[in-house]
Amino acid sequence: xxxxxxxxxxxxxxxxxxxxxxxxxxxxxxxxxxxxxxxxxxxxxxxxxxxxxxxxxxxxxxxxxxxxxxxxxxxxxxxxxxxxxxxxxxxxxxxxxxxxxxxxxxxxxxxxxxxxxxxxxxxxxxxxxxxxxxxxxxxxxxxxxxxxxxxxxxxxxxxxxxxxxxxxxxxxxxxxxxxxxxxxxxxxxxxxxxxxxxxxxxxxxxxxxxxxxxxxxxxxxxxxxxxxxxxxxxxxxxxxxxxxxxxxxxxxxxxxxxxxxxxxxxxxxxxxxxxxxxxxxxxxxxxxxxxxxxxxxxxxxxxxxxxxxxxxxxxxxxxxxxxxxxxxxxxxxxxxxxxxxxxxxxxxxxxxxxxxxxxxxxxxxxxxxxxxxxxxxxxxxxxxxxxxxxxxxxxxxxxxxxxxxxxxxxxxxxxxxxxxxxxxxxxxxxxxxxxxxxxxxxxxx
Numbered sequence: 001x002x003x004x005x006x007x008x009x010x011x012x013x014x015x016x017x018x019x020x021x022x023x024x025x026x027x028x029x030x031x032x033x034x035x036x037x038x039x040x041x042x043x044x045x046x047x048x049x050x051x052x053x054x055x056x057x058x059x060x061x062x063x064x065x066x067x068x069x070x071x072x073x074x075x076x077x078x079x080x081x082x083x084x085x086x087x088x089x090x091x092x093x094x095x096x097x098x099x100x101x102x103x104x105x106x107x108x109x110x111x112x113x114x115x116x117x118x119x120x121x122x123x124x125x126x127x128x129x130x131x132x133x134x135x136x137x138x139x140x141x142x143x144x145x146x147x148x149x150x151x152x153x154x155x156x157x158x159x160x161x162x163x164x165x166x167x168x169x170x171x172x173x174x175x176x177x178x179x180x181x182x183x184x185x186x187x188x189x190x191x192x193x194x195x196x197x198x199x200x201x202x203x204x205x206x207x208x209x210x211x212x213x214x215x216x217x218x219x220x221x222x223x224x225x226x227x228x229x230x231x232x233x234x235x236x237x238x239x240x241x242x243x244x245x246x247x248x249x250x251x252x253x254x255x256x257x258x259x260x261x262x263x264x265x266x267x268x269x270x271x272x273x274x275x276x277x278x279x280x281x282x283x284x285x286x287x288x289x290x291x292x293x294x295x296x297x298x299x300x301x302x303x304x305x306x307x308x309x310x311x312x313x314x315x316x317x318x319x320x321x322x323x324x325x326x327x328x329x330x331x332x333x334x335x336x337x338x339x340x341x342x343x344x345x346x347x348x349x350x351x352x353x354x355x356x357x358x359x360x361x362x363x364x365x366x367x368x369x370x371x372x373x374x375x376x377x378x379x380x381x382x383x384x385x386x387x388x389x390x391x392x393x394x395x396x397x398x399x400x401x402x403x404x405x406x407x408x409x410x411x412x413x414x415x416x417x418x419x420x421x422x423x424x425x426x427x428x429x430x431x432x433x434x435x436x437x438x439x440x441x442x443x444x445x
Contacts, residue, residue: 068151081408084152085401092151093404094386095119097363099159099340101373105131107142110376115146115156118383121407122157124373125208130170133206133429137422140207144418154408155415157369159210162199165223174202175434180215182443184226184236191441192236196243196251198434204248205428207420212252212303214240216287217260225260230286238291241300250414253291255305255342256329257318258284271348272308280311289333297337298410302329304341304367306348316365317349320358325366338406340369345378356385363395368403 067087074080085093095114099122102111114120123143130136140158147156161167165179177199183192196214203211214237219225226233241251257280261273273280281289291300304325306317312328313321319341329335344350344358353361355372359382362370370386372379389395 072153077409077412080412081405084408085404088152088404090387090390090397090400092119093400094383094390096121096154096407097369097386097400097403098122098359098379098383099124099157099369099371100379101126101129102376103128105129105135105139107139107146111143112146114379115143116150119150119154120156121154121411122159122210122369124159124161124371125169126373127169132170132173133202133425134422136170136206136208137420137425141419141422144207148418155411155418157210157411157415158208159212160203160208161212162203162208163213163215163224164195164199167224173430175199175430176438178438178441178443179223180226180236181223184232186443187441189235189239193239193243195438195441196240197247198243198437200244200247200249202429202434205420205425207418207425208249209415210250210252210301211244212254212301213244214251214253215255216253216291217255217258218284218287219260222260228260230283234287234290237287238295241291241295245299248417250300250410252301252303252340253288254303255307256285256288256302257305257309257312257324258288259305259307260284272310275309275311277311280309285333292333292335297335298413299337301338301340301369302335304329304339306342306346316361319344319349319367320353320361320365322365330366338368338410339366341367341371343371343373344382345372345374354385355381356388358382359386360389360395363389363399363403368406 071080071083071087074083095118098120100111100114100120101124102108105128111120111123125136129139143158144156147154160169162169162174162177163180164177164183165181168174168177175198177195178187183195187195200211203209214226215222215224216233216237217225218228218230218233220228226236237253241253244251259273261275261284273284275284288302304319306319308314308317309321309324313323316323318324325339329339341362344355344362349358355378359370363386370382372382386395390397390400
């Protein structure tokens with residue numbers, strides 16, 4: 001009997017184990033559809049997340065576009081400039097702080113890339129860019145169209161050195177603008193104004209809105225100078241600015257603080273002006289100081305020379321000197337407008353600084369626009385050098401924003417027209433009336 005109970009007990013245990021296994025298997029099979037559902041649900045959630053991200057990206061792009069349209073539609077200059085600075089990238093800002101030149105009478109791929117991709121703020125013309133008034137007008141229109149297609153449609157500064165005398169671009173096809181030396185010797189203040197206005201009208205008709213003139217250096221022998229009289233140089237320099245402004249062209253005083261004492265061409269090599277501060281401020285600097293105090297600083301630029309002035313800075317040339325640009329020009333003389341360097345490819349600086357360092361040093365010194373007139377690799381080095389210096393902390397972002405604000409404010413207040421009529425340029429430039437007026441001055445007798 002005991003043996004029988006023993007077998008029954010084992011049988012029930014085996015049966016219980018079998019039923020337990022079957023129950024577990026049944027539960028697993030029942031759970032499988034639920035797991036699939038969970039996976040399906042997870043997949044749906046992921047799809048929703050992806051869709052949401054895509055919608056957010058589309059929304060951001062729409063917001064960015066709306067923001068750009070909103071900024072472009074602003075009419076208050078200060079408000080618009082502040083919003084632009086808040087929105088612009090570092091690359092867009094640094095581009096606005098450079099002016100470059102290029103080869104050819106048509107828009108090259110290199111300069112187009114500089115304008116559209118690096119947001120360059122200004123272009124300078126030389127004879128290599130100019131074959132006729134109509135061609136120059138068409139080139140200006142083409143360059144401005146590239147700028148118009150950029151994110152904020154900021155217009156280009158289009159510059160030239162059209163001083164008169166020996167410094168005239170496209171000489172045979174423009175009016176015979178007299179040298180400043182001739183004007184200083186024989187012309188009245190009103191005649192200086194009329195010549196500058198005539199010059200400005202010709203430039204404006206070709207789409208040029210910035211002329212690097214007048215020269216305020218004091219010199220007996222330099223034909224680019226009005227002479228050695230600081231008061232007359234101030235008076236005539238002011239008339240040049242007024243004449244250009246009345247033709248919708250901005251002038252630029254050069255070469256601050258005045259390099260008339262130097263016999264060394266800064267295109268070739270550096271030099272030093274050995275004079276004390278009092279002497280310089282009563283003579284060489286006087287014309288600059290007077291125009292700064294008497295005229296709207298937003299109506300002219302200040303071009304800084306590469307010559308050294310040990311009385312102010314024993315180490316650095318004026319163009320890279322914070323002492324001369326910030327302490328002297330801005331603080332002591334009160335200049336509030338745009339400061340631009342002379343060409344950074346001149347021997348006076350390129351013999352002693354790399355292009356990468358020159359741009360950085362100029363911006364740190366207080367310069368607003370760095371001018372690099374000729375070689376594309378040099379222009380890239382300056383541009384990239386400034387950006388790298390900001391990213392590394394060598395140049396504070398506040399310094400970039402300060403100059404960007406000046407440049408944008410100037411552009412919005414002064415560059416109203418970005419398209420010109422090429423046929424009209426043909427009529428205006430070297431018109432019979434202009435040539436007759438200049439010839440009747442009898443400056444060559």
